[in-house]
């Protein structure tokens with residue numbers, strides 16, 4: 001018999017039982033909750049007169065709707081405010097720990113989970129949010145679910161699931177200087193497409209992945225969903241274990257040693273068989289910039305926008321034409337000729353300390369271009385913000401003309417006041433460039449934090465390697 | 468949950484690939500704490516020429532005459548025919564809520580995003596995967612008033628020309644949807660097994676059970 005993949009191991013450890021047709025009841029170790037996808041779940045519990053199975057398995061935080069300025073004044077938009085207040089009320093009623101809007105630990109749900117040690121290696125982690133895949137960076141099986149499933153987990157601590165297939169994405173070799181986790185994952189999506197991972201759990205492996213910090217690994221797993229996979233995974237190694245030592249929710253004392261021993265097994269066996277394997281040579285990856293309205297419409301900074309006429313597939317061709325029209329771009333245009341109006345550094349993809357350090361390294365001693373209307377830096381959590389301030393990064397950003405904000409999702413999806421106006425173009429470190437994502441009619445280009453900072457300084461996209 | 472057995476309904480074509488959940492229901496509508504009432508805002512940015520906000524009365528908004536669902540013949544459509552990777556993007560269940568609230572009961576595509584696919588079943592919405600060729604063929608056959616019959620128990624679609632198309636579906640999902648079963652109630656019948664599992668797991672990973 002061949003060995004097991006990391007996904008096989010995590011799956012088997014969490015099966016409560018399996019039905020004849022192969023669907024299984026899976027035990028969930030941790031559920032994260034936020035204000036947008038939970039109100040209807042709590043309402044469902046109340047209507048059915050059900051209890052929460054185990055309140056301590058849940059951790060809640062408000063992040064999507066929260067303002068990034070003058071937080072003590074509360075939320076101006078009454079609809080947003082009601083949603084956040086509803087989360088507060090539900091958590092109080094059901095006895096669930098919540099980091100409220102003014103708590104210094106508040107932040108984006110996928111940033112605070114690992115930061116607190118609330119999502120750990122070997123766990124099953126769910127959240128009513130597709131970017132739950134982020135937590136797979138620690139060797140946890142983590143995936144996004146809908147609101148009905150949030151309710152299901154609240155009530156039963158379990159989910160009915162069918163096992164996905166195994167996809168290995170192996171990034172061999174080393175990336176060049178200036179190439180980040182974001183460029184790696186955008187290059188992967190450019191290679192396999194946004195549906196490439198449908199039906200799979202992706203394990204990211206290879207020397208270039210091993211060389212990443214935990215923050216970088218989270219960036220890669222975060223965007224597994226943009227490649228169509230509900231979950232992304234990275235094997236546990238010393239980097240993982242060092243990261244989780246002494247986090248508030250991490251195991252303590254003898255439990256820590258027990259956990260450490262158990263986590264050592266969280267990797268695919270040498271003879272494990274994957275349903276599909278994709279290999280990418282890290283040395284060929286250049287800084288990536290998306291040009292369309294799907295993350296797969298991505299090219300390297302030194303390339304020109306492709307011509308739809310040369311696309312053989314009619315459905316793809318039509319999507320490209322639509323994307324160019326929406327983005328106000330033309331085939332053949334050089335990426336470096338595209339001027340931007342706004343810059344957003346933040347989101348659960350790129351708002352951790354390392355991301356801010358990379359952006360600050362570019363911004364240091366420089367000024368943003370006069371044509372830039374707004375350049376935002378939104379730390380992923382209150383603790384990231386404090387750390388950055390302790391390192392003086394806030395001063396670097398402010399001096400360069402960036403705005404330094406309070407933590408939250410902010411302009412990643414523009415549910416709060418931070419957004420693009422119609423036709424505005426943004427260099428963004430977030431994960432989705434869909435039509436209207438950052439504001440009605442707004443145009444999003446996904447890039448790494450260093451590339452976003454460089455675009456803010458130059459006023460247009462530039463190759464950060466020559467900056 | 469609403470059961471699904473059989474349906475004969477009007478088909479609306481949405482000839483686009485990678486239709487994402489932000490397009491199905493834009494984020495401003497996610498601020499609602501309710502589960503109903505999303506139908507008027509389905510595909511809001513494509514359907515209307517102005518910018519929609521929650522609680523807006525849609526009856527007087529300027530509509531985009533070119534958008535397919537605005538055409539008179541598709542107002543009563545119950546089946547949506549579309550292209551690959553439908554429902555990609557976020558996990559928002561507001562997407563199937565909006566589609567169901569508009570009146571759709573079936574979505575046919577060559578592929579769906581996983582989370583969206585899963586969310587459909589929780590809301591009495593049947594997503595059907597057919598081959599790219601078959602979907603192409605249905606797009607080709609579609610004329611005004613085109614209807615399809617979908618029978619869940621036999622897993623068949625009957626076309627206007629009486630052709631029968633088989634579709635695949637996992638047994639468990641089919642059973643739950645056919646009977647409109649309450650998923651949570653079913654799982655709670657296994658409460659003892661869940662507790663047994665927890666006791667075993669607490670022995671090997673006690674830190675998971677520290678409150």
Ligand code: SF4
Nearest residue numbers: 131347348409412413
């Ligand atoms: S930062 Fe963006 S992608 Fe991440 S959870 Fe918030 S809205 Fe979703």
